[in-house]
Amino acid sequence: MIPSERVKELTALLEKYNYEYHVLDRPSVSDAEYDTLINELIRLETQYPELKSPLSPTQRVGGQVVSSFKKIKHKRMMLSLANAYNEADVRDFDRKVCEVLHKQNVTYMAEMKIDGLAMSLDFVDGRLNYGATRGDGDVGEDVTSNILTIKSIPVRIGISSPLEVRGEVYMPKKSLEKLNAERQKNNEPLLANARNAAAGSIRQLDSRIAASRQLDAFWYYFVNASEFGIKRHSEALDYIQQLGFKTNPERRLCHGVEEVLAYIAEYAAKRPSLAYDIDGIVIKVDDLTVYDLLGYTAKTPKWAIAYKFPPEEVPTRLEDIIFTVGRTGKITPNAVLSPVRVAGSLVQRATLHNEDFVMEKGLMIGDTVMLRKAGDVIPEVVRVLKDRRDGHETPFVMIENCPVCKTPLTKIDAMHFCLNPECDARSIEGLIHFASKDAMDIEGLGEKVTEIFFNETFIRSVPDIYRLGSRRQEIIEVEGFSDKSVDSLLMAIEKSKGNSLERLLFGLGIKEVGEKMAKTLAKHFDSMDALAQATTEQLTAIGDIGPVVSQSIVTYFRSEKHLAMIEELKQLGVNMLYLGPKVVDNQSYFFGKIVVLTGTLTKYGRKEATDLLESLGAKVTGSVSKATHIVIYGAEAGSKLTKAQALGVQTMDEDEFLSHLQKNDK
Numbered sequence: 001m002i003p004s005e006r007v008k009e010l011t012a013l014l015e016k017y018n019y020e021y022h023v024l025d026r027p028s029v030s031d032a033e034y035d036t037l038i039n040e041l042i043r044l045e046t047q048y049p050e051l052k053s054p055l056s057p058t059q060r061v062g063g064q065v066v067s068s069f070k071k072i073k074h075k076r077m078m079l080s081l082a083n084a085y086n087e088a089d090v091r092d093f094d095r096k097v098c099e100v101l102h103k104q105n106v107t108y109m110a111e112m113k114i115d116g117l118a119m120s121l122d123f124v125d126g127r128l129n130y131g132a133t134r135g136d137g138d139v140g141e142d143v144t145s146n147i148l149t150i151k152s153i154p155v156r157i158g159i160s161s162p163l164e165v166r167g168e169v170y171m172p173k174k175s176l177e178k179l180n181a182e183r184q185k186n187n188e189p190l191l192a193n194a195r196n197a198a199a200g201s202i203r204q205l206d207s208r209i210a211a212s213r214q215l216d217a218f219w220y221y222f223v224n225a226s227e228f229g230i231k232r233h234s235e236a237l238d239y240i241q242q243l244g245f246k247t248n249p250e251r252r253l254c255h256g257v258e259e260v261l262a263y264i265a266e267y268a269a270k271r272p273s274l275a276y277d278i279d280g281i282v283i284k285v286d287d288l289t290v291y292d293l294l295g296y297t298a299k300t301p302k303w304a305i306a307y308k309f310p311p312e313e314v315p316t317r318l319e320d321i322i323f324t325v326g327r328t329g330k331i332t333p334n335a336v337l338s339p340v341r342v343a344g345s346l347v348q349r350a351t352l353h354n355e356d357f358v359m360e361k362g363l364m365i366g367d368t369v370m371l372r373k374a375g376d377v378i379p380e381v382v383r384v385l386k387d388r389r390d391g392h393e394t395p396f397v398m399i400e401n402c403p404v405c406k407t408p409l410t411k412i413d414a415m416h417f418c419l420n421p422e423c424d425a426r427s428i429e430g431l432i433h434f435a436s437k438d439a440m441d442i443e444g445l446g447e448k449v450t451e452i453f454f455n456e457t458f459i460r461s462v463p464d465i466y467r468l469g470s471r472r473q474e475i476i477e478v479e480g481f482s483d484k485s486v487d488s489l490l491m492a493i494e495k496s497k498g499n500s501l502e503r504l505l506f507g508l509g510i511k512e513v514g515e516k517m518a519k520t521l522a523k524h525f526d527s528m529d530a531l532a533q534a535t536t537e538q539l540t541a542i543g544d545i546g547p548v549v550s551q552s553i554v555t556y557f558r559s560e561k562h563l564a565m566i567e568e569l570k571q572l573g574v575n576m577l578y579l580g581p582k583v584v585d586n587q588s589y590f591f592g593k594i595v596v597l598t599g600t601l602t603k604y605g606r607k608e609a610t611d612l613l614e615s616l617g618a619k620v621t622g623s624v625s626k627a628t629h630i631v632i633y634g635a636e637a638g639s640k641l642t643k644a645q646a647l648g649v650q651t652m653d654e655d656e657f658l659s660h661l662q663k664n665d666k
Contacts, residue, residue: 116170
């Protein structure tokens with residue numbers, strides 16, 4: 001057979017098998033047979049490069065690496081939905097729809113609100129043109145290279161007319177479990193939930209990473225359905241399903257608000273059994289012809305609403321309460337729970353904050369408690385189910401001595417502290433903080449490794465970190481370490497010596513000196529020696545530094561122990577100077593302005609963008625208020641952007657931000 005004909009034949013077969021396996025869940029060939037065909041296509045494309053298409057099945061395993069994602073202006077705004085939080089909100093939505101349409105009963109389509117990343121697919125001449133994120137609704141990012149790795153998404157459809165569909169890219173629960181198991185094995189931080197995992201995966205510049213994450217997608221909106229003579233949303237979904245798009249089978253036509261409410265109740269109960277995370281139910285008027293009549297607000301359509309589930313609460317047993325010691329000596333009680341899945345992940349621990357929190361909740365060891373995730377992220381004990389007590393519960397008793405060094409605790413306000421500076425637990429936490437990403441950023445020296453090195457007596461103080469090279473062979477002999485991993489760690493330690501002063505100051509853990517304060521001090525004093533000689537008067541003369549902070553800094557540098565440690569670090573080659581910009585350009589567009597960053601920027605990380613803005617004389621804050629001058633937004637910008645628009649605060653997308661930076665460079 002002619003190679004070009006065989007390539008076409010193999011492409012058609014593989015696309016058919018992809019559809020059967022990933023959309024219909026009804027594979028007609030074995031994995032081995034599929035692999036034989038894909039390998040044959042790879043060989044042909046290698047031998048005849050001119051036959052390789054960007055949409056070839058061979059390109060769906062990833063491999064493309066891009067330097068950044070280009071911007072895509074949506075042909076039509078990608079609107080967000082207004083939220084409903086209870087039955088009254090849903091009924092109010094229905095009432096307004098009925099009033100506008102002069103009807104007593106309206107037919108709605110009720111669908112799963114998938115907890116993922118909103119996406120738009122554009123097709124031209126029957127071929128995928130691009131896949132783009134929602135962004136700010138008007139402009140998104142072209143993530144086609146990563147969209148191609150999701151095998152349930154068709155790259156060719158059987159019509160040539162322009163077509164746009166929108167939906168949600170998500171990570172199935174099983175994929176998240178597998179990914180977190182691998183990350184745990186590699187001592188990497190676990191991903192909190194499937195939504196964050198999906199968003200992070202689709203924005204990887206290396207498509208091989210996205211391919212490895214086993215993402216999927218549901219498509220729920222045929223944007224230009226009316227151009228095809230379709231008049232109902234339910235018909236539009238059936239149509240795109242016939243074209244090969246994966247739609248959610250749990251959708252249902254509901255005739256009137258009572259059926260909608262029954263559907264919500266049904267799926268609130270079914271939610272844990274679904275193979276993917278949902279955070280609510282989307283309710284849309286089924287009749288597309290009345291959408292313009294119902295109208296739109298600036299950001300949301302009035303023909304649809306998203307009912308948001310209340311935070312998921314699940315019962316579990318409080319097996320024990322244990323105590324941990326932080327680097328400042330703060331003692332925190334923590335709940336040890338019977339493992340339970342909450343909002344997409346397995347939870348076994350939850351902080352109980354302090355003694356007062358435990359007493360106010362009335363917690364006893366052995367209680368059945370209700371657990372939820374605050375903001376769908378942080379595990380939180382909500383309340384005790386006292387009616388489930390059987391008399392075997394044990395009252396909570398606050399400890400009087402440090403659980404590690406046994407030093408009597410001191411209570412300050414609502415908190416208990418171990419004030420022993422030699423406490424092993426405090427030392428370990430201090431070392432972990434010193435090596436952390438926002439401090440000295442020593443990759444490979446995380447919690448587990450630091451604890452191992454402390455227990456093996458490789459490191460007992462901060463300077464010991466910079467002496468680890470002399471103990472290389474001893475470290476390699478510890479189980480779990482290899483030549484490669486140890487050499488990578490030693491390189492990271494050596495690299496950290498060149499960090500600017502503010503990172504070192506933050507890493508030292510000086511009381512009251514956070515990341516931002518460390519930068520202020522480093523900029524002002526320029527060197528560790530100058531800061532060490534500063535008086536409280538000199539410190540309080542600096543903006544944002546009050547008497548409590550200034551006294552804490554002076555006290556730290558009057559300690560012979562601290563000064564000896566700093567001298568050791570000097571001798572070991574650790575930089576003691578501020579390496580950032582010395583003079584702020586008062587002609588900069590951002591000089592003297594209060595700026596808020598929101599969403600995801602493509603060129604700079606949040607920290608890098610903050611550093612840039614501060615070097616130009618801006619003050620970067622975390623919340624929007626009337627005092628804010630500019631909000632700079634990237635992809636997936638949320639409530640901060642909305643609030644800025646409501647307050648009339650200037651907003652700036654990434655392109656405009658970069659334009660101002662370029663002007664400043666000139």
